[in-house]
Amino acid sequence: MVLLNGQTLTFDEVKRVLFDGDKVGFSDESRKKVEKSRQAVEKIVAEERIVYGITTGFGKFSDVYIDKDNVEKLQLNLIRSHACGIGQPFPEVVSRAMLLLRANALLKGFSGVRPVVIERLLDLVNAHIHPVVPEQGSLGASGDLAPLSHLALALIGEGEVFYKGQKVPTLTALTKEGIFPITLTAKEGLALINGTQAMTAMGVVAYLEAEKLAYQSEVIASVTIEGLRGIIDAFDEDIHLARGYKEQVDVAARIRDHLADSELITRQGELRVQDAYSIRCIPQVHGATWQTLNYVKEKLEIEMNAATDNPLIFNDGEKVLSGGNFHGQPIAFAMDFLAIAMAELANISERRIERLVNPQLNDLPPFLSPEPGLQSGAMIMQYAAASLVSENKTLAHPASVDSIPSSANQEDHVSMGTIGSRHAYQVITNTRRVLSIETICGMQAAEIRGVEKMASATRHFLNEGREIAPTISEDRVFSKDIEAINTWLKEKTSTVGKIKKNEMHSKTR
Structure with a gap:
């Protein structure tokens, strides 16, 4: 079980919850912090103090006082x-991540919600009930208001959820799992939606896929x-130590490892002086992407x-x-950087595809065709890659x-971070398909060169790949092979020959 405390959630724990189905709970210490924070909210309401979002309206309505008899209605109206x-809708795994991350944020004890709100978020995670959250509609400041409102609907028994592979009314899923909807009280609706969890959840899922794909790109390039x-x-x-970027040094080390016993690689001057x-x-290029990935992860x-x-x-x-703190600018920048970095992996991959299929650039059969002229081979695969890159x-x-x-200009600067996170994910999706074509x-x-001469690591990768897409012995509908x-790359759990980031050759230590 993953125990949340609002302070120490790691990527490894997120992966366990999102992809391994680990249960989630929270610590007793966190509960005490949440309870103290909640007592403060109840005191504010009882004393009829004017505090934004607790006894006032929202946004431009922040100057409108709400009496204590209407605080529950205020929160319900807010969510609806x-x-x-x-x-x-966002992918189901992103909705799951939103539930997890919102619960973790509330456990910091600064938001004034009752423990039952956090319990219900985690009940949904543990029962694999995931709110249907539309992708569009967030400005990425004032929090991801629209997406997180759809998340909050599930807690009050409204809206729709994904449950056991189906989209169903929330109450249907809650009833089957014996989970009761809750009534939101003072500040709880605002606390649920005033945050960056949509862009962050999308960003976390995007990063996890990007990291795996970046490793795979090195095997494919090999x-x-x-x-x-x-x-x-x-x-x-x-060469790479002379420049000094650790990520560049690491990529070169992994490429050397993948090709350690290859009989197909050459030395400078043997066939040509430079590639x-x-x-x-x-x-240099993949290493720069890794620099960005490290920044995004941080x-x-x-x-x-x-x-x-x-x-x-x-x-x-x-x-x-x-x-x-709801302003998404830090994540907006990170998501834009992620999109650019992953787009470059596709750019350079497409150029390698061109070198593989263009008979003017190699001594292989034109377009890798088994019968050039009669059969087009990989000609249009390069077109498809070029389209995705563009x-x-x-x-x-x-x-x-x-x-x-x-x-009404109260919220006059916003981040658009959720748009950035969605675009980054689409770039990663496109890049994986470009790398599939390169594969x-x-x-x-x-x-054609001779499988028996390949390095052990790349030959193993090829043997696995050939179980998915057979050799091109004649033209066929290559769209099916690409998909x-x-x-296979998306679901593959390991990367052949991968060197861990801290596994460096002696000179780098």
């Missing part, structure tokens, strides 16, 4: 009116290097354990402060540089 999400009889000298450790940049500069780990509510309650209610260029336009005022072309080229390899 703000549930304005539109478009397709197969391509063999197919093109690439020059291994470009990956010599001394093209898409081969020679793999450590920001997400902070945000997973952040208090993003407003107002925040300190010193047992002696200090209640309105601020802007689409990524539009998706990588930063969302974070945009802003539009809302709530198909690289395997074909390596087979099959894409699914």
Whole structure:
């Protein structure tokens, strides 16, 4: 079981909850903090103090006083009116992540909710009941208001949820699992929706897929290097130590490890003096992507354990402060950077595909065709890769540089971080398909060169890949192969020959 405390949630724990189905609970110490914070809210209501979101309206209505007889109705109205999400729902795993992350944030004890609210969030996680949350409609400041309102609907028995592979009314799923909806009281509706958990949840899922894909891209590139009889000298450790970027050094080390016993790689001057940049500069380009991934991971780990509510309650209610921790700018930047970094993995992969299929750039059969002319082989696969790369260029336009005022100009600068996170995920999805095409072309080229001459690691990868997409012996509907390899890469739990980040050669220590 993963025990939350609002402070120390890690990526490993998130992975266990999202993908391994681990149960979730929270610590007794956290419960005490939550109870103290709740007592402060109840005191504010009893004393009829004017505090934003507890005894006032929201946004531009922050100057409208709400008497204590209407605090429950205020919270219910908030959730219903703000549930304005539109478009397709977030992937179910993202909805699951939202529940987990919102519960963790509330456990910090700054939000003033009752423990039962957190218990109900975790009841949904543990019962695999995931709210249907539309993807579009958040500005990424004032919190992810629209998406999180759809999340909050599930706690009060409204809206729809994913349950056992079906989209059903929330009450249907709650009844089957013996879970009772709750009535939100003072501040609880606001505490549920004033946060960055939609963009952060989408970002966490995107990052986890991006990290795995970045490792896989190095194995795939290694197969391509063999197919093109690439020059291994470009990956010599001394070159990369001379520049000094750890991530670049690491990528070169992993490529050398993947190709350690290959008979297909060459030395400089043996066939040619230098390879093209898409081969020679793999450590520099992929390494720069890893630098970005490390930055993104750092920001997400902070945000997973952040208090993003407003107002925040300190010193047992002696200090209640309105601020802007709900503003998604840090994650908006991180998501834009992630999209750009992953788009570059697709860019360089597509150029390697071109080198594999273009007879003017290699000595392989034109377009890797088994019968050039009569059969087109991989010709249009390169077209498809080029299309995805071009689409990524539009998706990588930063969302974070945009802003539009809302709530009658009270909320006059917003992050658009949720848009950035969605675009980053789409870029990652496109990039995986580009790498799937490189996998198909690289395997074909390596087979032409001789599977028996491949390195042990890349040969193992090829053998696994051939179970998914057979060799190209004649033209067929390659769309099916691309999708099959894409699914294999997405679901694959390990990366062949992967070196852990801290496994460096002696010179790097």
